[in-house]
Every structure is written in C-alpha cells, then in structure tokens.
Amino acid sequence: NxxxxxxxxxxxxxxxxxxxxxxxQDMNHNSMYWxxxxxxxxxxxxxxxxxxxxxxxxxxxxxxxxxxxxxREFSLRxxxxxxxxTSVYFCASQSxxxxxxxxxxxxxxxxxx
Amino acid sequence: GENVExxxxxxxxxxxxxxxxxxxYSDSASNYFPWYKQELGKRPQLIIDIRSNVGEKKxxxxxxxxxxxxxxxxxxxxxxxxxxxxxxxxxxxxxxxxTFGKGTMLLVSP
Numbered sequence: 001n002x003x004x005x006x007x008x009x010x011x012x013x014x015x016x017x018x019x020x021x022x023x024x025q026d027m028n029h030n031s032m033y034w035x036x037x038x039x040x041x042x043x044x045x046x047x048x049x050x051x052x053x054x055x056x057x058x059x060x061x062x063x064x065x066x067x068x069x070x071x072r073e074f075s076l077r078x079x080x081x082x083x084x085x086t087s088v089y090f091c092a093s094q095s096x097x098x099x100x101x102x103x104x105x106x107x108x109x110x111x112x113x
Numbered sequence: 114g115e116n117v118e119x120x121x122x123x124x125x126x127x128x129x130x131x132x133x134x135x136x137x138y139s140d141s142a143s144n145y146f147p148w149y150k151q152e153l154g155k156r157p158q159l160i161i162d163i164r165s166n167v168g169e170k171k172x173x174x175x176x177x178x179x180x181x182x183x184x185x186x187x188x189x190x191x192x193x194x195x196x197x198x199x200x201x202x203x204x205x206x207x208x209x210x211x212t213f214g215k216g217t218m219l220l221v222s223p
Contacts, residue, residue: 031209040122042202042215043157050209058210059114090156094209101147101159101204102211 002026006091006105013081013112021076021108023091031094032074033102034058034066036087043090049074081112115140117205119214126193127222134217136203137185143205146179146186151200151216160201161188193221 004025013019025032030051035043035058045058049068063085065077078085088109092102116139126132138146144165149157163170163177163186170177174193179186190197198221204211 033210035213040215042119043213045210045212048210101149101162102157104156104158106156 004091004093004103004105006089006108008108009106010109011111013078013110015082015112017081018077018079019081019110020078021089021091021110022073023075023105024073025093025103026072027093027095027103028071029093029103030071030096032068033092033094034064034074034076035090035092036060037090037107038087046076046089078110081110083112086110086112115143115205115207115212117203117212117214119203119217121217122215123218123220125220125222128193128195130193132190132193132197132219132221134188134201134203134219135185136187136205136214137183138205138212139184140205140207141181141184142207145206146177147204147206147211148175148177148188149202149204149213151202153199157202190219193219195221195223197221 007022033048034046044060047066049055052071067075090107091105119136147162150160151157174191176189200216202216203214
C-alpha cells in the first residue's frame with residue numbers, strides 16, 4: 001500500500017509559468033485536501049474535495065485551481081506562478097467519518113523565482 | 114471559521130523531562146482534536162487524537178487532555194527522548210476539514 005503519493009517532490013518554476021501538482025491515494029478515501037506549509041505559518045488549507053465530483057475553497061485558494069479527476073486523484077494547478085507561492089505543498093486524504101485524521105503525502109517543495 | 118492558537122512556538126527540554134504543548138480553539142462546535150508530529154523534511158504524521166466526548170487519552174509516553182468548557186487541549190510527552198525532537202501541530206475540526214495551529218518546535222537535548 002503506497003498510501004498518498006505526490007509528484008513531483010521538487011520543482012523550480014519561473015514567475016508566470018504554470019504547473020500541476022499530482023496527488024493519488026490508494027486507500028479508497030472519499031475526502032482529499034491540499035495544504036501549503038510556510039515557516040511559522042503552520043499548514044493552511046488551499047482546496048479540498050469531500051467526494052468525487054466536488055471541490056471547495058479553503059483558507060488560501062487565490063492563485064490555485066483543483067481537479068478531482070476520480071476518487072483516487074486530486075490535482076492542484078498553478079496557472080501563473082508567483083514568488084509568494086514558494087512553499088511546501090502537502091496532499092492528504094481522510095477516511096470516511098468525522099473522527100479520523102489525515103494521511104499526508106510526502107510533499108512537493110516548490111520554488112518560484 | 115475555526116482559529117487554533119498553539120503555544121509555545123519553541124520548546125527546549127533535557128532528555129527525560131516532560132514537555133507540554135497547549136492549544137486553544139475558537140469554534141465551540143469543534144469535536145475532533147488530532148496531534149501531528151513532523152520530523153525535519155518529512156510529512157506530518159498523526160500521533161494521537163481525542164474526541165470531544167473524552168477528557169483525556171494516553172498512548173504510552175504521550176497523552177492529550179481536552180477542556181471543552183475552556184476550549185483548550187494539550188499534548189503531554191513524558192520521559193522525553195532525542196527522537197521526540199520534531200515540530201508538533203495541533204488541529205481542530207467540526208466535521209472533516211482540519212484547522213491547524215502554527216506548530217511547536219520541540220528540541221530534546223541528550
């Protein structure tokens with residue numbers, strides 16, 4: 001069982017370039033999440049998907065779009081990258097029910113220059 | 114929305130001492146409170162959680178307490194070891210979406 005798989009692990013972009021961060025889980029979880037982690041800021045929710053076919057904005061959605069391609073996959077897209085989007089991005093999935101914590105992917109370290 | 118405050122931001126202890134990290138939350142409807150440990154360069158991993166109908170939960174050297182009236186919960190680590198050194202995050206949730214605190218960097222010196 002791989003759990004939650006994120007690709008790529010590292011990426012450097014130039015300002016204005018676009019890219020898609022990929023996330024896939026093999027645990028048959030309904031809910032999936034994208035967080036960004038910045039020093040001293042903790043983990044902040046970008047977008048989430050409670051089930052296949054639905055997506056909702058989190059705390060910091062500006063500059064991002066998401067696609068829940070199927071139950072397994074949830075991608076995050078940066079259409080025009082900005083230096084403020086330099087961060088570590090974590091995808092997570094959650095077992096059904098309200099009393100279960102997340103399983104996180106290994107993260108993508110993105111630098112925008 | 115929910116707001117979670119976490120203190121202290123850094124905590125240094127000697128091996129064998131106890132460590133306590135405290136969090137407060139704003140939404141009285143929150144009913145699930147997990148704690149995550151993140152080692153340097155790694156992903157956050159769930160170490161313990163507590164539900165709102167429970168006041169305390171223990172798992173070997175770690176324990177979590179919850180005071181719903183005061184809207185605060187705490188992580189207690191006893192007999193700390195160097196491998197406990199990491200960043201610890203608390204979180205709160207009413208239904209599914211977790212709101213995280215800003216984290217506590219725990220350093221355990223041999």
